[in-house]
Amino acid sequence: MQRHERGIFRKDRGDTARNDERLGMPEGQVLEFSGLSKRFGSILAVDSLTARVEPGAVTGFLGPNGAGKTTTLRMLLGLVRPSAGQVTIGGMPYAKLAQPLQTVGAVLESSSFHPGRTAANHLKVYAQAAGLPAARVDEALGVVGLADVAGRKCGGFSLGMHQRLGLAGALLADPGVLVLDEPTNGLDPEGITWMRGLLREMAKQGRTVLVSSHLLAEVQQTVDRLMIISAGRLVFQGEIGDLTDPSEFATVVDAPDRAALVAALEQAGISYEPLRAGLTVRGVDAVGIGRIAADAGVALSVLQRRGPALEEVFFGLVNGLRMHPSGQGAAGAPGASAPAAALAAVATTGTASESAEAAGDAGTGPGAADDAAPEAGTPDDAAPDATMGDAAGDDPGGPDGEASDETGTGAEPAEHSEPEPTAAPDTAGADDDATPDAGEPAGAAFAVASTGVIDIVTADAEAEPETEAAGAESEPAEPESTRAEEEVVAGEPEQLPEDDGRHEQQTESDVAADEFFHSFDEDGTQQQPSGEEAEDAASDTDSDAPDGGDRR
Ligand SMILES: Nc1ncnc2c1ncn2[C@@H]1O[C@H](COP(=O)(O)OP(=O)(O)OP(=O)(O)O)[C@@H](O)[C@H]1O
Incomplete structure (x- = not known):
């Protein structure tokens, strides 16, 4: 069976019985984070994260602003090299995946697009890079409800x-793993409902779906499992139901004839x-x-389950007021450095009795909203296709061509010696009309990520040194492990520039991707660089550090 007839692009995708058989469905993969850490100068953005994300479920990756979610996802996608530990997708680091685009689809942060390029042509660039047939573009636009505005x-x-x-x-290559950073940002309520339905459907098909958010309420109705981090540390992993301890709950009951109830x-x-x-x-419980x-x-006149609101539990976890045995505890929390097993003894205390006691007036206690089952009454299971047609009629928001900012314009020159990307590295299993690039060196890979352009990762990225914080690019590259050690040993936090420029600074992969993106004309056809440009590029490469030193 050809890939474009499988998964989300199956012609028979409305046939539930056949979908349940998962014939030819893209395979979900286990994502495994093992002691994963990332340090940017004095900032320990991710601290010894160990967690597992299973296929066939939507996993919410939660944490407040700056908790380290994006950094973790970027490490997952090989865009940022870990300072310690590792993260694998189906047992392999991203850079070593044989078919990266067919394995993982990702959208990190808000994407950017060439304002003068049509939606269809924008995707054609991706399709060409991945060696996918152009027909996939229309299919993907249909799935996300943009078919009407393709042009x-x-x-x-x-x-x-x-x-x-x-x-x-992200869906173009029908991947088995979906990684989305704050996917509901900017969506209207109808769009949010549509997105929830799509994510649920993807998980139902057996895919691995990892979705980040800083709000529990935003993902509560969609996710099966949660990973919560705070200041880079895992504070919880498990099902939503595991967030609270059953002992935290009480049943409040009353009857007009209270004596008879007693x-x-x-x-x-x-x-x-x-x-x-x-x-x-x-x-x-209430049933009993x-x-x-x-x-x-x-x-009975009152029969209610009372306990801490989930949001309350979430805030407690990320602020270090609560601990859960599945996590490390928030940084700075009492016992934060204790092993997880030892934390079991101090898990989830404190608010249960207050909640129950305060529940004197039915419906006004702190846990009043708890009982809403996460999935109850939500249209999560609605087929995504059912609503996306409507959503395609979104307000365009402005006249064609008016938007001006595109990540990557005005970028610093790329300092890398990586091969010019022209196609996905491995097109095995792709369709007949795929356009594989025979000359592509083994191991080069493309991640649709981050800035909405195509990030480039090499298989040997792990072996390369990198520059971490802004302002460090001019320093000679040295292995990160050495620098990390020095930072720890010196004990003096590295002086970061006032504005670390995180959002302005482009990684090497951003810059290379931007160049690649601009090498396509408005029709989505790749232009060859002129002789002069090619020479310039060659001399740039020669004179730059050979280590690709500006990748974070
Ligand atoms: N390139 C970088 N240089 C320096 N610091 C960085 C860099 N990237 C991330 N950080 C820092 O690492 C920490 C975690 O950032 P990250 O973007 O991963 O958090 P987040 O949970 O995704 O936050 P948000 O929800 O606001 O997007 C923050 O303190 C951030 O400033």
């Missing part, structure tokens, strides 16, 4: 349309605490209490 220039797109276009790029509870041997209005019962009352013929 419109990206410059006139709204933020939500940009998000969809970035997603189309008698029924006592008869059943259940202890209770009287509240201003009602009774609190611990250790028996309801059954006892029903058996005794007691009508």
Whole structure:
């Protein structure tokens, strides 16, 4: 079966029975983070992260601003080299994947597009780079609900349309792993609902779906599992239901005939605490209490599960006020450096009784909103196709060609000696009309990531030194492990420039990708550099550090 008939591009994708058989579905892969750390000068952005992301589920990657989510995802995609530890996709580091684009589709941060290029032509560039048939472009635009605006220039797109276009790029090769950084940014409520449905559908098909967000509420309705980090440290991993301890919950119950209720509870041997209005019962859930009352013929006026709100638990975890045995504890929290097993003893305490006690007035306690089941009443399972047609009618947000900023323009010259990317490295299994590049050196790979252009990673990237923080590019490159050690030993935090320029600074892969992107004309056809340009490029390469030293 040809790849373009599989997965999201299957002609029969509405056929649930056949989808369930997962015939020819792209394979989800386990993502494994092992002791992963990244230091930028004095900033330990990611600190010994060990976690596992399973296929067939949507995993939410949560943390407040600056917690290290993007850095972690960039390490996953081989765009930032770890200071320690490793991260693998199906057991392989990204740079060593045989078919990277077919394996992982990613959208990191907000994507940027050539404002004068149409959505279809923008994707054609990706398709050519990945050695995919041009037909895939229309299919991907259809999946994200942009088919109607395929011929419109990206410059006139709204933020939500940009998000969809970035997603189309990630889906182009029908990958088994989807990695999305804050995917609902800029989407309207309908778009958010659509995105949730799409993610659920992708997971249902057996793919691995990892989605970052800084808001629990944003992903609560979509995710099966959570990974929460704070200041680079893992503070929780598991299912949403595991966030709170069952002992934190109590059942609040009341009846117009309270004496009869009390008698029924006592008869059943259940202890209770009287509240201003009602009774609190611990250790028996609402179903159990309801059954006892029903058996005794007691009508109830209140029956409610009370406990800390999930958001409260989330804030407690990221602020170090709570710890969970599945995590390391937030930086600076008591016991933060203790091994996870030792943390089990101090897990999830503190707010249960307060919540239950405060629940005197039914419906006003701190946990009042808890009981909403994450999935209840949400259209998560709605087929993505069902809503995207409507969403394609998003307000374009401006006239064609007006948008001006494109990441990569005005970039510093690239300092690298990597091969000019012309096609995906491995087109095995691609379609007949694929355009493989026979001359591509083994191991070069392309990640649709970060800036919405194509980042370039080499298989031997791990062996290369890199520059970490802005301002360090002019220093001679040296192996990162040595620098990291020095930073620790010296004990003096490295003086970072006032503005570390993180968002302005381009990595080597950003610059190279931008050059690559600009080598295509508006029709999505790649232009060969003129003789003079080629010579310049060659001499740049010769004179620059041979180590590709500006990759973070
Ligand atoms: N290239 C860099 N140079 C210096 N510091 C960096 C660099 N990249 C990230 N950092 C720092 O690492 C920390 C983690 O940043 P990161 O972008 O990974 O967090 P995040 O969780 O994705 O945040 P947000 O939700 O705001 O996007 C921050 O303190 C950030 O300033």
